[in-house]
Amino acid sequence: MAESPRAASISLQGIQKRYPNGTEAVRELSLDVRAGELVVLIGPSGCGKSTVLRMVNRLIEPTAGRIMLGDEDVTDVDPVRLRRRIGYVIQNVGLFPHQTVRANVATVPGLLRWSRDRTRARVDELLDLVGLDPAQFGRRYPHELSGGQRQRVGVARALAADPVVLLMDEPFSAVDPIVRARLQEEFLRLQAEVRKTIVLVTHDLDEAVRLGDRIAVLSQGGHLEQYDTPAALLGAPATPFVREFVGADRGIRRLAVTPLDRESLEPVPGDAPADLPTVALDGTAYDALAVLLTSGRDRLVVTDDGRPVGALSRQGLLDLGRTTG
Numbered sequence: 001m002a003e004s005p006r007a008a009s010i011s012l013q014g015i016q017k018r019y020p021n022g023t024e025a026v027r028e029l030s031l032d033v034r035a036g037e038l039v040v041l042i043g044p045s046g047c048g049k050s051t052v053l054r055m056v057n058r059l060i061e062p063t064a065g066r067i068m069l070g071d072e073d074v075t076d077v078d079p080v081r082l083r084r085r086i087g088y089v090i091q092n093v094g095l096f097p098h099q100t101v102r103a104n105v106a107t108v109p110g111l112l113r114w115s116r117d118r119t120r121a122r123v124d125e126l127l128d129l130v131g132l133d134p135a136q137f138g139r140r141y142p143h144e145l146s147g148g149q150r151q152r153v154g155v156a157r158a159l160a161a162d163p164v165v166l167l168m169d170e171p172f173s174a175v176d177p178i179v180r181a182r183l184q185e186e187f188l189r190l191q192a193e194v195r196k197t198i199v200l201v202t203h204d205l206d207e208a209v210r211l212g213d214r215i216a217v218l219s220q221g222g223h224l225e226q227y228d229t230p231a232a233l234l235g236a237p238a239t240p241f242v243r244e245f246v247g248a249d250r251g252i253r254r255l256a257v258t259p260l261d262r263e264s265l266e267p268v269p270g271d272a273p274a275d276l277p278t279v280a281l282d283g284t285a286y287d288a289l290a291v292l293l294t295s296g297r298d299r300l301v302v303t304d305d306g307r308p309v310g311a312l313s314r315q316g317l318l319d320l321g322r323t324t325g
C-alpha cells in the first residue's frame with residue numbers, strides 16, 4: 001500500500017488525562033497509527049475513547065505525554081493551527097445551521113484565506129466525492145437534508161483543507177442501521193481514494209470490524225487491552241477482557257473478515273455435480289457460509305471471473321472460522 005504524502009502518522013506517547021475533578025480518564029496510553037491507516041478505538045462507555053481522540057487535536061489538553069504527527073512533536077504547538085491540519089467529525093455532525101452546505105464545507109478554507117475560486121473548486125470536488133451533487137445540495141441548509149446527507153457534508157467539511165489526519169467520534173451512530181451500513185460502505189470507498197490517517201471512535205463492534213485496518217480495544221482509564229487487525233482480534237483475543245468484549249459470536253464475525261484465498265480451497269472433485277452453489281473468490285468466508293446455508297448443500301464451488309478455482313466444504317469453512325484464546 002503506497003503511503004499518501006497527504007497523511008501523517010500519529011504517535012501517542014504515554015499520554016495521560018486527569019480532569020480537574022480528579023478523574024483519571026486516561027492513565028497512560030501509547031499508540032502508533034501509520035500514515036494512511038484507519039484505526040478504530042473501541043471499549044465500554046467511559047473508558048476514555050473520546051478523551052483520547054480529543055487529545056490528538058488538543059480540544060482536550062493532555063496532562064502528560066507527547067503527541068507526534070509524522071516526525072513533528074505537536075504537544076505544544078498552537079492548538080488552533082493544529083486543528084486546521086486535523087479534520088474532526090462528530091456524531092450529529094455539528095454543522096452550522098444558518099449556513100448553506102457550501103459555506104459549511106468552506107469553513108476551514110475560509111480560515112486559511114483561500115481564494116474564492118480555489119474554495120469553490122474544492123467544495124465542488126468534495127461534495128462530488130461524498131456523493132452529493134453540488135448544484136442540487138450546495139445551497140441547501142442543514143435542516144433541508146436527511147441525516148445521512150448531513151453526515152456526508154460533515155465528512156466533506158472535515159476533508160476540505162486536505163488535513164493530514166481525520167478524527168471521527170461516533171460518526172455514523174446518529175442514523176438508522178440501513179443508512180449507516182451504506183455510509184460505512186461509501187466511507188470505505190472514499191478512504192480508498194483519499195487515504196487519510198483516520199482515528200475513529202465507536203461502541204459498535206461490527207462497525208469496528210468493518211472499517212478498521214486495526215482496532216484498539218480500551219478498558220477503563222484508557223488502558224490498551226489489545227491493538228490488532230480485526231481478524232487477529234477476533235481470532236485470538238489477548239485478554240479475558242477482550243474475549244468478553246468481542247463476545248461468543250466472534251467466530252461468525254471473523255468469517256466476515258476472512259478472505260477466501262486460493263490456498264485454503266480444496267480441489268474441485270472430478271465428479272462434482274454441476275449444480276453446486278458458487279461464491280466469488282473476492283468474497284469472504286461469511287459470504288460462503290450464507291451461500292451454504294441458503295442452498296442447503298454441504299459443498300460449494302469458488303469462482304474467479306466465473307471460472308471454478310476450488311471448492312469449500314462445510315467443514316473447511318468451519319475451520320476457517322475457528323478461533324483461539
Ligand SMILES: Nc1ncnc2c1ncn2[C@@H]1O[C@H](COP(=O)(O)OP(=O)(O)OP(=O)(O)O)[C@@H](O)[C@H]1O
Pocket residue numbers: 019020021023024025043044045046047048049050051052203
Ligand atoms: N470534563 C470532564 N470532567 C471530568 N471528568 C470527565 C470529563 N469528561 C469526561 N470525563 C470522565 O472521563 C472518563 C472518560 O470519558 P470519555 O468521554 O473519554 O469516555 P468514552 O469512552 O468516550 O465514553 P462514551 O463511550 O460513553 O462516550 C469518564 O469517566 C468520564 O466521566
